[in-house]
Amino acid sequence: MLPSTPSPQTLSQKIIARASGNEYVSPGEIVTCQLDMVLMHDSSGPRRIKSRLEALGAKVWDPSKVVLVSDHFVPATDPESAEILALTRQWAQDQHIGHFYDMQGICHVMLPQQGHLKPGMFLVGGDSHSPTGGAFGTFMVGIGATEMTGVLATGEIWIKVPETIRIDWDGVLPDGCSAKDIMLFLCAKLGMNNNYKVMEFGGSTIRAMSMYERMVMCNMSAELGGKTGIIEADTTTTQWITDTGASVDNSLLNWTSDTNCHYEARYRFDASVLVPQVAAPHSPENTHPVDTFAHIPVHQAYIGACTGAKLSDLHMAARVLKGRTVSKGTRLLIAPASVKTTNAATKDGTLEILTDAGAIILPTGCGACAGMGAGAIANGENCISSTSRNFKGRMGSPDSSVYLGSPYTVAASAVMGKIADPRPLLTPGTQEI
Amino acid sequence: MTALCGKAWVYGDKIDTDLLAPGPYMKAPLTELASHCLEAIDKDFAHQVAKGDVLVAGDAFGIGSSREQAAQVLVELGVSAVVAKSFARIFYRNALNLGLPVLFCPALANVEKGDIVSVDPVSGSVVNQTKAQSFQCEPIPEELMKIVNAGGLMPFLKGRFTPQ
């Protein structure tokens, strides 16, 4: 049951109020919240917090509430990364961490895939794309390693109650467009400096989206500079949770913003007029319709990351690549977001379509997205990528150029050998993302 | 805390975490990672920055990943404070948690590389001594200054636990 509130609140306010033991919280107020769950990975996790916790003389406040995922340095490519992974494993065992996923997938995908997220939860993650969890009606923010140490030791964190910006999308997305295009469009429209604000997404377009696509919306709230992203729960949310085998009760559907709650700003967009979008180097903000970049040759096309390599993303790529081949002189690398994704894509025939087209399948993990694994790019090369960021040097040489696009656009560009509009290349059929 | 003072290093908007702590060196020890700080836009910075120097920047300083090393390399290189128009929130929290004073200062203008700048995080006063100009910034909230004064969140929390 939600507490009765003296005045209307946004979904984020309600969750923060519940987690801080208040009936009502107002934007700007600093409150201390109890954590329902904490997410960490191998890069920002044990290797950085173990010695600090020891120095404090503190233990993990509740190991059953910790989800630890090795995804950044996997599989080990050298002795240093092997050591980091070994340390992570050992720490998980020593601390009796409740949920440890070793090379099973990218943390933001593992969390919902394993049924850990439920509407109304208050979480932090040791990663900047932690807002992804907001797709499930949770309030989830990213924090750094020192703060994570404090959180693990105490089970609580101070937070300034944020203002919420409501962004509604209505209408049917044209075939060949996806949540990724929406978010790139928003990066150009709203800029990347929406600091400390929650981006609450709604409208008929969002309601019609799968959970995978909603995850992209919240994931890239980080690129808008927001504190987090959030989407109110509905039956699509509860169906996902039921499918993971976790329990669901009807009260979960009550985690919505009150009518007449205060939004700092409201935006409305028409999805039906969207065209595929591409972000040019070196910022997601440099987004324009795909045609603007149609002449640019592509050396590497990359489908990967928590943002762009889930099952729905592989399905999008397959709709373009079916019966086609990757252009000579271009390499298409695909790193599925989790082992379960690879498994499902094998069973439903998607993987065969991708490899028939000449795609190279890389290990599951963050990989080239963070410039840590296979798939780095050389000086002077252009890469088009389904990841979320194209900061200078992120995927390899500082003198390389990374363009961002949807999995449709990345696949189409791989086929054409240059940045290309995917719409003429789509195999007929309904968009099922 | 006494005023922090040093040469200014001046950068623009959106200095991101990948510029501060480049991914390819993230596995390396902190000193090595620090030697690559900002190299994609300024090859001299990491080698010429001196203890006490102050970073001056535009909007969204520290945007990008949650990697704490983005703030830690600045501490390692001796930077005494960062003054920017605005900060990405994870970077802001990381910096204070590591004891690095970071101040919002939309009013700050006219600072050039090498100017001697002093910063008082408690009053929020920033003085460009070279040009004899002073600016009022947002002071760091008192609650958070306790963390900065302790040298960061770890030393601050120490009292709450009995060391083993």
Ligand code: SF4
């Ligand atoms: S896939 Fe990329 S964006 Fe996602 S968690 Fe890994 S490094 Fe971050």
